[in-house]
Amino acid sequence: MTERPQPETVPWWRDSPPSKPRRVAGGIQIHSTRGTIAQTWWSARFIEVLESLGVGGRLARGRSYARAGQIVELRVDAGAAVARVQGSRPEPYRVRVGLTAYGKTEWAAVEQALADDAWYAATLLAGGMPPEIEQLFAALGLALFPASGRDLTMDCSCPDQTVPCKHLAAVFYLLAERFDADPFEVLALRGRDRETLLANLRARRGADDEPAEGTAPGSEAAAPLADRLDDFFTAGPGLADVGRIGSAPAPPDALLDQVPTFVMQIRGHRLVDLLRPAYRALDEPG
Template sequence: MSDRPFWADEEYVARKPLRVPGGIQINSTRGAVARTWWSARFIAVLEELGVGGRLTRGRSYARSGQIVSLDVDAGSAVALVQGTRPAPYKARIGLRVWDKEQWGRAEQALADDAFYAATLLAGGMPTEIVEMLDGLGLSLFPDASGELSMDCNCPDATVPCKHLAAVFYLLAERFDADPFELFALRGRDRETLLSNLRERRGGVAAESDEPAAPPASVPPLSEVLNRFYDAAPSGATPPRPPVTSPDAVLDQVPEIPARVRGSTVTDLLRPAYRQLAADE
């Protein structure tokens, strides 16, 4: 068997990929795909691998809707990507899942400062979270030379191929819309993570049927009404508000049970909300 790549054979003729009716495509039509710093950080892993033209072709695949399906679960993202052959290729991106002890440390640190959870719920991700996790010996983002694995059953021997690159770009756009998807790859879906954070903050008791009694150190409201508008004590640090994404309101309304070319209506509306905020 020859070691020459299939595209180096004289009889090989480049062909356009087969169209995919209703294929999943990214919303970005030109320029950079990532709109947030965390998605850009994820794409940077792909760029560090230096695969040249495959990045461009992978971006083209993602924009033209060549991805048939994408399933994201703990530790992996598996997609079917349509190429030039009748059967789509299976592309998989794997990431090491944090174990129970590692997740325990991460969840406790997130619970100790409600700012992190509040920002995530608002559709953002504070840059401080990277330093916080690094301090725990954990990295939210994969290392291109270490814990990241990739494979595709296409004939291209180079990794990542254009099919894997297309999946990277689609994942990056999903991370733009919901940063919790990054944690899902590490082993915690949105609902489980939020439930664990509430429990660590004592939220289980607070959500019971009986209203919680105020702490003994809190004076009755009637005794402090006359001081409500007084200035804060000198040196007091005001609470920091969460960073709110322009499209955060879309996460507060019920999802419309319809899909357009494989994307939800909510995801299709996000770029418009962000553009409106950018134009202000």
Template structure:
């Protein structure tokens, strides 16, 4: 019989089980919306414990992480063979709430253009506040947190690791912030285009007589008169080109290639 007390094995820290091809977080809070997310967590008493999960997140202990409307579901590998299931809930907005938000965004050409180009201007929080909505959780009551681990502390290090990973994913793709509230990128942009298109009357159609083939051939090689001084080079948002590329079938560490490339595109000079 061992001379050690019966509680010695439980108190002795166990080594966490390494995860092959786990979701690894390398950095965080490089964009204003990611920094704002971390600041909100600190304000409501959650962010102060994110450091407990930083080691887990950077070590790749998160097996998977799925962001959907109103929820984040992740598997985090701890010291036990079975990964812990982590759930984070955020109230998703309904049809009426999103209708007000989309109309407010569509009415201002600046916000609509920025979102359509893949960016998120800092003032967008004011737009949501103007229609009675908060883009980020306003109080701890706006968050539900659950983990299957035996730790009684909330958030535990597994929840904190997922929060840390979320902040990095928001860095890579600001539309994941909106996806949590119930609008994915494609749906939001399609609705903004529709609302922008219906906000003004269509141009009248003027029937023109078709030119003859001889007239078309005669003018084929003529150069049109263009005032080059009026042409202004476009200044697209970094990563706007990625929005034109369809999603690839393959993924890297369970993440879309387009989302992984977005931070690199932000570093390219325009």
């Protein structure tokens, strides 16, 4: 009896043939159509970790997914970025990128260090991330950015056994663009959202400015305002350099990235995409 030849199988270590994803109406689409996606040094940190894992064609397919708007939703909370990514199956895949969130004790130390130098908060509010903030975290025995894939947990409900898969890669690229527009989202992953962090910094700086015990407010000797007009409105140490923090300014259409997704489209185009050229034109000289 002649044995029937067995069908060839694809070895498990090779990438599976790319499948065609289902198109998404109104998906979240990154704006970079070619070249580097991360425009700032802080968002590039996450892309460096992804690219260091060496996952072959999945990175290219992940970029294609992100550019095609295959990500249905993305939510950044303390300790995790959770998304739904539409693949070739009817149900979108559930994707999670996890990063350790610090607790109250760690954040109390970070907030006090930030409050001691108002330049940090001012730089963040100006849309930048001062490079010195890495040293600030390191001095407290903490890390702001993941150093390698071991610092992250990555999960996807797709059948691909390789981590990260193309769906995880797509979420990484979208996160990088989100971080470009709002550096506070990096801090949110570590456990502090913008509103809580700024409120705590104001409270700590207010406590530092309170008069000493036994001194009535306003009773300290102070020079009359008329005698201090030359220096009363000076920026102070560090604040004058906020405009020169070495990072790319926020693009003129960054505000549109914060607008909730509209289901309604105009002649097949999303509303934010129709408004984007107008926002960019307003920033052009002359």
